[in-house]
Amino acid sequence: MAFSLGPRAASAGYRLAVFDRIGSTNTEALVRARTGETGPIWLVTAEQTAGRGRRQRSWISPRGNLASSVLEVIDTSPAVAATLSFAAGLALEAALQAVSLEARMRSPVSEKVTFHLKWPNDVLAGGRKLAGILLEAEVVARDRLAVVVGIGTNVVAAPEGMPYPAVALRDLGIDIGAEDLFRALTEAWAEFRAIWDMGRGFGEIRRLWLDRAAGVGQQVSVQSGQSMVSGLFDTIDKNGCLIVATSDGTRVAVSAGDVYFGTAASVGAT
Structure with a gap:
């Protein structure tokens, strides 16, 4: 099966660039934006060799896994654009729900899997990292924001030797192809991107995200650089910052960092 857009994504004007092998779909998208590409366009590859996550961490995607990026050039501020990552998390969770349902229908012995969104940009299954999201933005021609x-x-394989537990859909008994997941993702993206609506709909995105969030009301520590904030995961605010309620009654807003839940919070590992 070849990579393709879902009908809703196609009707919304998204285009598609497919690669057999590429260093990074994000890098390719930014290069295109610098040379005049305005999108909206999806880029997807069968194999990614030089992908990256937050803080320039490596994200290699072997054949069978899904590596994709969507590029949009929009008129908004970087702060507002950053909240689009929450819409992306919702879109991916919805796509995972859709393909896992299809897999269970084909194989009734498969168990239902629950996916959770981890602030700021991961999707978990059974507490293990299944997927990651990286949003990058850059000012291009006419002061627009790419x-x-x-x-x-992780569709067929999860990385080993990472500082956190990881899992693949295949490990969970969900036997689907990256092409199926990608098509579902483009459909869900069109839905949640429309709700986000240039940031005007972030209130609804925030509500939906919190309904699916991991660790709300639980002990959490967030490490940002050399500083660590610990307390209870209270909520996310209107800007997408994580709000930690500390033991002294302070509510601290954290804009970026690595999140550790429960007992792992005290040792700095998930």
């Missing part, structure tokens, strides 16, 4: 949302999902 926004690239990279989405990588």
Whole structure:
């Protein structure tokens, strides 16, 4: 099966660029934006060799896994554009729900899997990292903002030797192809991108995201650089910052960092 857009994505004007092998779909999208590409366009590859996650961490995607990015050039501020990552998380969770349902219908012995969104940009299954999202933005011609949302999902294989537990859909008994997941993702992206509506709909995105969030109300620590904030995961605010309620009654807004839940919070590992 070849990579293709879902009908809703196609009707919304999205185009598609497919690669057999590429270093990074995010890098390719930014290069195109610098040379005049305005999108909206999806880029997807069968194999990614030089992908990256947050803080320039490596994200290699072997054949069978899904590595994709969507590029849109929009008129908004970087702060507002950053909230689009929450819409991306919702889109990926919805796509995963759709393909896992299809897999269970084909194989009734498969168990239902619950996916959770981990602030700021991961999708978990059973507490293990299944997917990551990386949003990058850059000002291009006419002072418009090129926004690239990279989405990588472990479909057939999860990386080993990482500082966190990881899992693939195949490990969970969900036997689907990257092409099926990509098509579902483009459909869900068109839906949640429309709800987001240049940031005007972030209130609804925030509500939906919190309904699916991992760790709300639980002990959490967030490490940002050399500083660590610990307390209870209270909520996310109107800007997408994580709000930590500390033991002294302070509510601290965290804009970026690595999140550790529960007992792992005290040792700095998920």
